[in-house]
Amino acid sequence: EAGVAQSPRYKIIEKRQSVAFWCNPISGHATLYWYQQILGQGPKLLIQFQNNGVVDDSQLPKDRFSAERLKGVDSTLKIQPAKLEDSAVYLCASSLPSGGPNTGELFFGEGSRLTVL
Amino acid sequence: AQSVTQPDIHITVSEGASLELRCNYSYGATPYLFWYVQSPGQGLQLLLKYFSGDTLVQGIKGFEAEFKRSQSSFNLRKPSVHWSDAAEYFCAVGAAGFNKFYFGSGTKLNVKP
Numbered sequence: 001e002a003g004v005a006q007s008p009r010y011k012i013i014e015k016r017q018s019v020a021f022w023c024n025p026i027s028g029h030a031t032l033y034w035y036q037q038i039l040g041q042g043p044k045l046l047i048q049f050q051n052n053g054v055v056d057d058s059q060l061p062k063d064r065f066s067a068e069r070l071k072g073v074d075s076t077l078k079i080q081p082a083k084l085e086d087s088a089v090y091l092c093a094s095s096l097p098s099g100g101p102n103t104g105e106l107f108f109g110e111g112s113r114l115t116v117l
Numbered sequence: 118a119q120s121v122t123q124p125d126i127h128i129t130v131s132e133g134a135s136l137e138l139r140c141n142y143s144y145g146a147t148p149y150l151f152w153y154v155q156s157p158g159q160g161l162q163l164l165l166k167y168f169s170g171d172t173l174v175q176g177i178k179g180f181e182a183e184f185k186r187s188q189s190s191f192n193l194r195k196p197s198v199h200w201s202d203a204a205e206y207f208c209a210v211g212a213a214g215f216n217k218f219y220f221g222s223g224t225k226l227n228v229k230p
Contacts, residue, residue, distance in 0.1 A: 004160070031216075042121075042207050042220035043161070055216060091160060104149055104168070104211050106218065108160030 002026065004109035006092050012115045018080035021112045024073070025094030031055075033106065034067055034077050035091040043091055049075065079114075087116045119144050121208050121221035129227040130198050138193040138224050140208030149211035150191040151218070152182055156204045164206075167191065178202070203228045 005024040013019050025032050030051050035043035046065065047057040052072040060067070064083070069075040079086055089111040096103075122141045130136055142148055149168050153161040165176025172184040182193045191208060208221040 040126075040222070042209075042222045044220075045218070048216070093160075104151065104166055105163045106153075106161070108153075108162070110158065110160045 004092055004094055004107055006109035006112050008112055010113050013082055014117050015084055016081040019082055021077045021090050023075045023092030023109060026107055029094035029096055031095045032069055032075050033093040037089045037091055082116045084116050087114055089113045119210060119219045121210050121219050123208055123221035123224050125224045127225045129229060131229045132200050133197050136195045136198045138206050140191045140221060141189050142210045144210050150184060151209040152193050153207045154204050198228055200228045
């Protein structure tokens, strides 16, 4: 079974530029999450989708961050314009509906490391 | 408010020695608790989880964790550490319905030969 795919793995941009990250979850996983992991910290949820609807985006800085999951499968996270403090690893995760043997388990991609200069 | 505290930022143990990583949580209802491991350059992988029942849960790679409600703790243990266990470990608490997860700040484990 293929895992969660993310691209690009690494991106270096200057402040005020824009960047986009792509995620393709595990087939059949209805829930998709974007997390921000700043060096030395645990993952912080940015946005959660259930199919193509937003479940939680309360911690997404909406003045600069946007995300979409148009067909309920893959997703794109965009930052425009980027700030220095956006330097982090952006992790995508997906999960199955609760009730099965994988209940509660998040399956993570390898992440996209962003450096803002 | 929900929160997870991992008091140890870094831990170094010798190969073959036992390991305990601490995790304390704050959650208003019955917690669903998880331990994840993150190797360098990799995403997080689930080690084990606790939902209910036996408070001692077994996970992959020889890890176990014990839920202690009275102490609001869910410490991770391994009787004999291998060099390949060097990684960062994250404790997480999940809300009912599994639609929200809160992660601790992580503990980085170094293993001495």
